[in-house]
Amino acid sequence: MNGTPDPAANDTISAIATPTGPGGIGIVRVSGPMAHAVVRKLFRPRNPAILWTPQRLYYGHIIDPETREALDEVLVSLMQSPHSYTCEDYAEINSHGGRVVLSKILQLTVDAGARLAGPGEFTLRAYLNGRIDLTQAEAVMDLIQSRSEQGLLMASRQIQGGLRKEIASLRETAVAVLARVETAIDFMDEEGVGFDSSELLEAILDGLKRPIEGFLAAHRRRVWVEGVGTVLAGRVNAGKSSLLNRLIDEERAIVTSSPGTTRDVIETLLNLDGVPLRLMDTAGFRRARNAAERIGLEHSRRELEEADLILVVIDQSRALTTEDLELLDRCKGREHLVIRNKIDLPPRIGRAGEELLAASTSVRVSALTGEGMEGLRTAIKNTVLSAENRGACSDIAPNLRHKQALETAAAAFDRALEGIRSENPPEIVAFELQTGIDALGGIIGEVSHEAVLEEIFSRFCIGK
Numbered sequence: 001m002n003g004t005p006d007p008a009a010n011d012t013i014s015a016i017a018t019p020t021g022p023g024g025i026g027i028v029r030v031s032g033p034m035a036h037a038v039v040r041k042l043f044r045p046r047n048p049a050i051l052w053t054p055q056r057l058y059y060g061h062i063i064d065p066e067t068r069e070a071l072d073e074v075l076v077s078l079m080q081s082p083h084s085y086t087c088e089d090y091a092e093i094n095s096h097g098g099r100v101v102l103s104k105i106l107q108l109t110v111d112a113g114a115r116l117a118g119p120g121e122f123t124l125r126a127y128l129n130g131r132i133d134l135t136q137a138e139a140v141m142d143l144i145q146s147r148s149e150q151g152l153l154m155a156s157r158q159i160q161g162g163l164r165k166e167i168a169s170l171r172e173t174a175v176a177v178l179a180r181v182e183t184a185i186d187f188m189d190e191e192g193v194g195f196d197s198s199e200l201l202e203a204i205l206d207g208l209k210r211p212i213e214g215f216l217a218a219h220r221r222r223v224w225v226e227g228v229g230t231v232l233a234g235r236v237n238a239g240k241s242s243l244l245n246r247l248i249d250e251e252r253a254i255v256t257s258s259p260g261t262t263r264d265v266i267e268t269l270l271n272l273d274g275v276p277l278r279l280m281d282t283a284g285f286r287r288a289r290n291a292a293e294r295i296g297l298e299h300s301r302r303e304l305e306e307a308d309l310i311l312v313v314i315d316q317s318r319a320l321t322t323e324d325l326e327l328l329d330r331c332k333g334r335e336h337l338v339i340r341n342k343i344d345l346p347p348r349i350g351r352a353g354e355e356l357l358a359a360s361t362s363v364r365v366s367a368l369t370g371e372g373m374e375g376l377r378t379a380i381k382n383t384v385l386s387a388e389n390r391g392a393c394s395d396i397a398p399n400l401r402h403k404q405a406l407e408t409a410a411a412a413f414d415r416a417l418e419g420i421r422s423e424n425p426p427e428i429v430a431f432e433l434q435t436g437i438d439a440l441g442g443i444i445g446e447v448s449h450e451a452v453l454e455e456i457f458s459r460f461c462i463g464k
């Protein structure tokens with residue numbers, strides 16, 4: 001694997017676990033068979049007679065073994081396999097924060113026999129050693145990156161095994177259904193033994209299909225963890241930048257840059273009373289005049305397609321243009337909110353325009369004077385919260401990987417249903433059920449492929 005180191009490796013790894021930059025405390029963590037030996041080689045306890053009880057903190061100094069120089073005052077703890085984050089022998093050095101001191105301690109652990117950990121390698125080991133399943137590992141990342149308090153709570157419930165339990169129980173149901181079909185195959189030659197198709201149909205529909213539909217709908221709750229992907233769309237001069245700036249000024253916004261395929265997308269994180277928005281900057285929807293603009297427009301289009309929420313900005317001081325109409329058309333069936341901007345100017349939308357806008361929820365604002373901004377915020381919050389299945393906090397918020405696996409399972413169970421209805425040989429029904437069972441197993445990591453592990457853990461930071 002490229003991003004993620006070899007999961008079969010049984011060596012000792014080390015990494016700085018706290019963010020880079022100055023800080024009161026920084027942590028270097030070490031895991032693997034030599035973890036205790038590595039740290040003990042570098043640590044001079046204040047009390048030389050300590051007994052090294054696991055899970056106790058010991059005070060002392062980190063010593064450079066070559067110079068015998070004390071580098072920093074630290075607290076050290078050792079944990080014994082399997083009672084640690086990774087299930088391996090494990091140690092933590094709490095030193096002062098700061099890049100130089102932490103890098104030096106990290107280097108000393110490497111000199112003493114550890115190697116630098118790759119992204120997510122501690123969590124990968126926790127998974128490979130059976131302490132957590134894949135959904136729990138993914139939730140660790142969600143917890144770190146959650147964009148709202150509700151997302152944090154959901155990630156925490158997932159770490160405690162909320163999603164794992166549900167998927168494992170669904171898988172058990174599918175295995176029980178498969179067992180019935182297989183019994184029918186085994187006894188097929190004996191007269192009078194086949195499967196009771198109506199009972200099986202019911203078991204698949206109620207026991208498998210219905211819960212999967214519920215889980216798929218719950219995918220929408222991911223917005224609490226990831227933020228609501230929001231696009232401000234509208235023609236040039238409608239007032240998108242002015243509105244964005246006003247929202248940024250009035251809220252505590254964090255502007256970040258998230259890597260896109262051909263250019264970085266500037267994202268602004270806004271938290272509207274606990275509702276996290278990821279406002280994406282788009283190039284607008286004018287006609288492209290050159291290649292660079294075309295690329296920009298292509299991006300805008302993709303962002304629009306992928307957005308969870310579209311804020312359509314209309315300049316109500318002018319008649320609607322074909323561009324406005326095209327945009328409104330694209331919003332059909334999508335979650336959107338129309339913002340009628342420039343209410344400080346006389347309205348010129350006209351009756352025909354009004355009729356067109358009547359189909360959508362709209363709010364009236366002036367980005368120039370700030371009038372109506374409070375109403376806009378409330379309308380955005382209501383639109384997000386009223387979307388089906390978003391409001392309630394729950395243990396279940398499948399991410400994209402889970403969603404795709406659930407869709408694969410649902411399609412396989414559909415084929416199994418069809419097979420039973422068309423009285424196909426039970427072997428074919430069994431094959432489809434097994435395909436669905438494998439897809440469910442993939443969610444929790446019972447069947448895991450290297451590529452999947454790489455995809456998941458390469459997104460982790462080093463030290464996690």
Ligand code: GDP
Nearest residue numbers: 235236237238239240241242341342366367368
């Ligand atoms: P964008 O191209 O959609 O990003 O539009 P801008 O935010 O750059 O605004 C275009 C022009 O409209 C600028 O001159 C703004 O000052 C002006 N503008 C934006 N919002 C309002 C508004 O609410 N009222 C008035 N009168 N002018 C506005």
